[in-house]
Amino acid sequence: MSKELEIFIGYLKKKGLKLTVQRKIMLDVFLKTERHLSVEGLYNIAKKKDKSIGQATVFRTLKVLQDAGIAKEVDIGDGKKRYERQYGREHHDHLICVKCGVFIEAVDPRIEKLQDELCRKHGFKPQRHKMEIFGVCKKCR
Amino acid sequence: MSKELEIFIGYLKKKGLKLTVQRKIMLDVFLKTERHLSVEGLYNIAKKKDKSIGQATVFRTLKVLQDAGIAKEVDIGDGKKRYERQYGREHHDHLICVKCGVFIEAVDPRIEKLQDELCRKHGFKPQRHKMEIFGVCKKCR
DNA sequence: TTATAATTGATATTGAATTTCAATATCAAT
DNA sequence: ATTGATATTGAAATTCAATATCAATTATAA
Incomplete structure (x- = not known):
């Protein structure tokens, strides 16, 4: 059992929420993708596991996963929110390729320090x- | 005549676009407000100058102002885009107060340099x- | 097993932003 | 000043992501 599932179960119990098949599927789908996917992307994958799953449930479950500290919303201002893993991950910034759309996670402690100073x-x-930071990644150059 | 109006007129002419009263009003309204206003905010001010001005025109004109390098879109991920003056302004980052909503423009050249290095x-x-950076401003603390 | 309360999917709705369209305004050429 | 080609306008319809509604279903504790 993944640490995230443990946390999820604990969170649901604490809040009096229920562990449903849909929620299990969503957690599974979310954890298996390492990319920064939108609701649409996650929904498409989840549908392959369970044809009957609804979009609303995907939105709702992602909200729960956020509240549980498992997922983190990423909004780069292109009109759709994306989600990345949060649990056990350090803070980081993003280098986003305008050609292939890849998200590179990067961090420089000196920048963080200067931000505090600012x-x-x-x-x-x-x-x-x-x-x-938007630009062109290594592969696309 | 403001430098921005000069640029606007030049841009419109270059693109074969027309200088309309609505566009003049919008530029005027936009330049007079130093804050980071949303379309709604700018629309409300513009309406006071010309009752008949439409929302679509505000959206459209802000797009033109962007293309002309006079305005810059700011998206902080709260669902509505804001606009700030661009012409003659240096690049800067934002400190945004979660209590009063003020936008503080700030920049540290060392951060910029480290970003390039990253x-x-x-x-x-x-x-x-x-x-x-989201947090609480001096006044609100 | 049952009672209760949360959850679901389908659907309607919201709100920002965009598009459509007929009427109007701009502006270069006259 | 007038004209004509064409850009622009406001109102309304539309798009799209995200949210809310609701009757039917399902999880869970007793």
Whole structure:
């Protein structure tokens, strides 16, 4: 049993929610894809496992997975939200290829430190941040 | 005549587009507000100048202003796009207050440099980037 | 097994953004 | 100033992702 499933079960129990087949399928589908998929993408994969699964359930389950700390929403401003794994992952920024659409996860601790400094300079108390760099990846150049 | 109006007129002429009263109003409204307003916000202000102005025109004109390099779209992932002045402004990041919603423009050249370095490390050729820090501003703390 | 409450899929709805279309306005050439 | 080609407009319809509604179904604790 994956750590995420354990957490999911614990979260559902704690909240008085139920572990349904659809939720199990969604967690499974979500964990198996390492890419940053949209609801549509996840829905298409989930449908292959269970023809009857509905879009609404995919949206709803992704919300639950977020609340449980298993998934994280990624919004790059192109009109559709994507989801990435959250549990056990460090904070990171994204390099996004405008040609093939790949998401590269990257982080530089020095940048993080300078961001904090920038906030201090403005008397600003940071809670979370987001950094996305759009460009062309190694393969597409 | 503002530099932006000059540019706007030049852009329109170059593209075979027309300088209409609505476009003049929109540029005026856009330049007068220093805040990061959504279409709705700009629309409400524009309507005070000309009751008959339509939402579609506001959307359309903001697109033209972007193409002309006068306005810049800002999408912080809350479902509605905002617009800021672009012409004559340097690149900057945003500190966004989750309490009062203020946008603080900030930049640290060292961060910019490290971002380039991060891209190089991944064989990634950057085109543009976006950094937003959400938190609580000085006044709201 | 049963009672209860959460969950489901289908469908309707929302809200931002875009498109359509007939009427109107702009502007270069006269 | 007038004309004509063409861009533009506002209103309304449409798109699209995301959310809400609801009757039927299912999970779970007793």
